[in-house]
Amino acid sequence: MLEPQDRIRFEQLVLPHLDSAANLARWLLRNRADSDDVVQEAMLRAYRFFERFHGGDARAWLLQIVRNTCYTWLEKNRPSEMMTEFDEEVHQLPSATPETLAAQADERQRLMLALESLSPRSREVLVLRELEGCSYKQIGEITGIPIGTVMSTLSRARERLQRTLTSAAVKEAW
Amino acid sequence: MNCELAQTTVHGYFDGELDAVRSAEFERHLERCPECQTALEGIESLRTLLQQSNLYEQASPHLRERIREQLAETSSAGRLPPVYSRRWFLVPTFGVLAAAAAVLAVVFFVLQPHTHAARITAELIDAHVRSLQPGHLTDVQSTDQHTVKPWFDGKLDFIPPVSDYSEQGFPLVGGRLDVVDGHSVAALVYSRRRHFINLFVWPSRNKETIFETSGSRQGYNWIMWGSPDMEFCLVSDAASGDLRGLKDLITR
Numbered sequence: 070m071l072e073p074q075d076r077i078r079f080e081q082l083v084l085p086h087l088d089s090a091a092n093l094a095r096w097l098l099r100n101r102a103d104s105d106d107v108v109q110e111a112m113l114r115a116y117r118f119f120e121r122f123h124g125g126d127a128r129a130w131l132l133q134i135v136r137n138t139c140y141t142w143l144e145k146n147r148p149s150e151m152m153t154e155f156d157e158e159v160h161q162l163p164s165a166t167p168e169t170l171a172a173q174a175d176e177r178q179r180l181m182l183a184l185e186s187l188s189p190r191s192r193e194v195l196v197l198r199e200l201e202g203c204s205y206k207q208i209g210e211i212t213g214i215p216i217g218t219v220m221s222t223l224s225r226a227r228e229r230l231q232r233t234l235t236s237a238a239v240k241e242a243w
Numbered sequence: 244m245n246c247e248l249a250q251t252t253v254h255g256y257f258d259g260e261l262d263a264v265r266s267a268e269f270e271r272h273l274e275r276c277p278e279c280q281t282a283l284e285g286i287e288s289l290r291t292l293l294q295q296s297n298l299y300e301q302a303s304p305h306l307r308e309r310i311r312e313q314l315a316e317t318s319s320a321g322r323l324p325p326v327y328s329r330r331w332f333l334v335p336t337f338g339v340l341a342a343a344a345a346v347l348a349v350v351f352f353v354l355q356p357h358t359h360a361a362r363i364t365a366e367l368i369d370a371h372v373r374s375l376q377p378g379h380l381t382d383v384q385s386t387d388q389h390t391v392k393p394w395f396d397g398k399l400d401f402i403p404p405v406s407d408y409s410e411q412g413f414p415l416v417g418g419r420l421d422v423v424d425g426h427s428v429a430a431l432v433y434s435r436r437r438h439f440i441n442l443f444v445w446p447s448r449n450k451e452t453i454f455e456t457s458g459s460r461q462g463y464n465w466i467m468w469g470s471p472d473m474e475f476c477l478v479s480d481a482a483s484g485d486l487r488g489l490k491d492l493i494t495r
Contacts, residue, residue, distance in 0.1 A: 081453045091302035105306045112310050177296045199293045202487035205260045224254045227286055
């Protein structure tokens with residue numbers, strides 16, 4: 070149980086990063102209803118573990134908990150998604166084939182589908198870097214990827230996203 | 244033609260993650276390597292696409308409310324240490340006051356920064372856009388922090404922290420006075436790869452508040468944060484990752 074002053078500290082330090090938590094969970098779980106539940110659970114965990122937070126980067130600390138909660142949820146509820154891990158090319162989601170992407174008139178919708186077609190591990194580094202503006206050090210801290218590997222992981226993720234978008238553009242030109 | 248750096252280093256360079264030496268080395272390489280130039284353009288336009296497509300999903304008011312309720316429940320359901328309960332029992336008014344203070348604290352710390360931020364950021368973005376008009380960017384133009392800092396002396400009732408971050412890729416351009424929310428604020432101007440970044444600084448109105456919010460509007464990114472002494476806001480059309488990088492340098 071937290072002391073009242075810890076509760077205030079939690080509200081000052083951790084709660085301001087709720088948007089970051091919601092954004093990461095939304096992109097990892099690919100829908101809002103599930104991610105809202107998971108964020109709520111993650112916030113509760115963060116609150117319970119807050120005693121273990123000894124200063125430093127509160128956003129990275131919270132996002133690490135959010136990410137772990139998301140992965141636990143995925144393993145339990147959508148184990149197949151976790152298996153596509155190393156086989157992105159083979160297991161492309163039906164929602165994100167070049168044909169369906171090309172058919173999307175809306176640029177934002179197309180980008181969303183392309184991003185969602187990546188494996189969770191590619192998606193998370195892209196979201197953390199491009200949408201959340203995290204440094205490599207922070208990405209390493211949140212995802213547990215060794216910092217020396219963050220750059221190459223990000224490089225592969227960007228390349229995959231570019232390729233997915235380009236193949237859609239080619240289909241559209243046809 | 245198969246440059247290895249086009250797959251790796253170019254990303255670290257683009258993300259501002261290389262140290263000064265490696266960065267300079269890579270720039271020399273970049274001049275001669277069309278493959279790396281193409282790769283750099285590719286990741287730059289991918290970032291622009293991602294950031295301008297409104298993909299960031301903020302927490303809904305509904306979720307925010309759910310979490311607030313849940314935290315309140317968790318706190319009240321838990322056992323307070325005996326010493327507290329005994330005191331609260333003996334002096335009921337203290338308990339009521341403490342509870343009221345706790346509610347106020349939640350309202351203040353959770354709600355206040357958000358509404359405050361929404362109102363102020365609109366003004367700050369306007370101030371940023373205004374500053375980009377010819378002749379409006381700086382009142383004192385200097386890359387030297389020891390010239391810019393004394394310039395503010397006597398013009399404001401506080402002294403903004405002024406540092407140059409040229410070595411980290413954010414050279415100081417100068418400073419000026421601006422007015423935001425009816426108060427004079429210090430505006431420091433930094434540049435980042437042909438983009439200008441305004442850093443607005445003013446004294447904290449509430450000494451207890453530590454907060455941080457960020458977002459984007461009309462194609463401009465912003466990060467606002469408060470320390471016990473000063474509040475800060477960075478505004479720019481530079482990538483939000485760049486703003487984050489500058490913020491980390493300032494708060495280091």
